[in-house]
Amino acid sequence: MVIMKRFTIQQLQDHERNGGRPVLIAVGGKVYDVSSSQRWTAGVHMKRHHAWADLTNDIKAAPHGMDVLDRFPLIGTVEELPQKQFTGFRSRVELWLEGHPFFRRHPHPAIVHFPLGLLLTAPLLAALAYFFNSAATEWASFCCLVLGVATVPMAIATGYVTWWLNYEFAPSALILRKRFLGWIALFLGVALILIRASLMWDPFSHTLGQRLGYFFGLALLSLITAYIGYLGGKLTFPYD
Template sequence: MKEIDSKELLKFNGKNGKPAYVAHQGKVFDVSKSKLWEGGVHMDRHRAGNDLTTDIQAAPHGPEVLERYPQAAGLKKKEVAERQMPAILARLLKRFPMLRRHPHPMTVHFPIVFMFAATMFTLLYLLTGISAFELTALHCLGAGLIFTPVAMATGYYTWWLNYLAKPLRPVTIKQRVAIVLMICEIIAFAWRIAAPDILTPFRLASGIYLILILSLFPLAVVLGWFGASMTFPVEKE
C-alpha cells in the first residue's frame, strides 16, 4: 500500500470535490462517503486532511469507528522533536498520559469563572443593595486569586511540554494578559480587605475600584478566547 506524508494528506480535505482523508496511528482512511464528514468537517471541530491520532483520544467514541471506512494509504512517520525531560517525569507521563495535555484545561476555567462571578455579583450588589452579593463577589475574587497562578503554572507546563516553548501568538497574548489579570486581582482583593466599605457610600475611590473589578471580565474573556482558539481553531472564510 502506498504511503503519503502529512503535507500530501492536507490536500485531501474534502473540499472542492476532493476526497476527505483522515489519519490515525499511521493509517489513512477515506471518510468521503460519511455524512458525518460532509464538507471535510466533523462535528464542526475536526478537519479532514489531518492526523487525528491525538484528537480521537478525547472523542466520545473509539478509533474503531474509522475501521468502517476503506484505508486509502499509510502515513509516513515524520521526525518529531521531543522535549527532553527528567526521567521521573517521563515515567509519570507514560503511566498517566492525561498529565500531558489535561492539567491546563482542568484548571484554567476556575479563574475565568471566578472573575466573571466577581464582576457580576458586584454589579448585583450595586443594583440591589443586598450586601450578600458584595460579600460573594469578595469570595469569588479571593478564589480567583488562588486559582490564577495555578492556571498560569499549568499553562507554562503545557506550553513547555507540548509546544516545546516555541513562541506562539495566542500563548504570548495569554501570558501577558494573565499577568495583568493577576495584578488587578491582587490590587482589588487587597483594597477590598483594607476598605470593606469601598463601595458604600459611592465616591471617587468607589468608581476606581469598580473599574478595576469590571476590567476582570474582559481580561478573562481574552484569556478564554485565545485559549479556545488553540483547541477550536476559527476557520477563516
C-alpha cells in the first residue's frame, strides 16, 4: 500500500531549497513525483512552469489533459490554494470554457494554418509562373494571396483571444513581436493585393523589374508569416 503524505506548500518548496529532489508538483490537492520525467528536468517544464508549487490553474491551459499525471506516482496530498477567481464577462467566459475546453487553446493554431499554407504557396506559384511564362499559374498565385490575406484577420483575432485567455495579456517579448508582425503581414498583404489588382492586372505586360518587385513583396510576406508561425511554435513548444 502506498503511504500518502500530507504536505504543506511550504514543505514542497523545502525540496527545491534542499537540492531540488524529488521533483514534486501539486494539482487539485494531489502531489505527484515527476522526478523521472525528461520534461521536468531541474523542476522546470516547458521553460515556464516551476515544480514544488500548486499548478492546478496552469494545467488547465496546457495543450494536454490531466491524464499525463497518471504516468507518475501519486505520493501525497496538499491543501489546495484558493483558486484564481474571475469576475464579470471573464467569469462567464471561464464557465463556458469549462464545458467547451476545445475553445481555450485550439482556435488559433487551427486558423493559422490557412495563412501559413496559402501565403507560403503564393510566391512559389509566382516563381513557377514567371519561369514557365504561365498566366494561369500566376492567377493561381494571386488567388492564394487573396485567400491567404483574407484569413490573416482571423489569425490576428484568435491570437488576441488566446493571448487573453491563456496569458492574461502578459507582455511577453515573443507575443509582442508576433502581434506587431501580424499587423505588418496584414498591411503588406492588402498592399500587394491592391498593386496586383490595379497597377499589375496583366502582370506579363509589365517589365521584368516590376514583376520581380511584386515577387519580392510576396516572398517577404511569406517569410514574415513563416517567422510569426515559428514564434508561435516557440510559445507552444518551447524546447531548447
